[in-house]
Amino acid sequence: MFLKRYLKDCLSLFKIILPHRKGAAILMYHSVADNDVFFTVKPKIFAQQMAYLKKRNYQALKLSELIDFLESKTRIPKKAFVLTFDDGYEDNYFNAWPIFKKYNFPATIFLAAGLAGGKINNVSNIPLKALNWQEIEEMHWSGLIDFEPHTVSHQRFERLNLNQIEQEIIISKKMIEERLNKKCHFFAYPRGWYNEKIIGILKKQGFRAARTTETGKINKGDNPFKLKRISVNSTMSFIQFRAMIQ
């Protein structure tokens, strides 16, 4: 039993780590809670992961800081990572934010702006509560959490025409900017689906970068509109987490 688990861990380690050893990790989370959705990380595990990063002196960068490094001649610090959360689940407020405050870790939440205050469904078909605007405002004004658009309705881009996609991008950006009195510069493609035309729309709308769902780390010379990420979900063991961040 133990051997089987060990071999399975080794195999996933190779899959996650080998092609992506070097660079800064953009960690992609969704929900931090005790639910059974595939992408969810249990609060205890999340606390353990964050404590590890703090203890080992990893440097939490804002997404904007990482993009500054990509766009400048300065090299990306060695132990840098970026925290991102997709969709905007209410459990981020209750289970993740207190830990960000404790360690002073900045994070970006990519918000499905039109679903705030309601529920968001997922592949496991277990709808989860979304952040409401009061919680979003409180986190934003703390200065630690940056809210960026992840469309209005969280529909798959491959099912929409280009005009609808453009509206999803423009309206979600505007909703966040008006509500939080800020400018949005970053986008996360729903389920990672994008093409060159969508990148064109983002550039036209003043975005600086966008995060995909391709696995990998960030290095100098990477295309800021094709940012890779490391997905942290219910399947990642602590051994895998430690190996991945190194």
Ligand SMILES: [Zn+2]
């Ligand atoms: Zn999403």
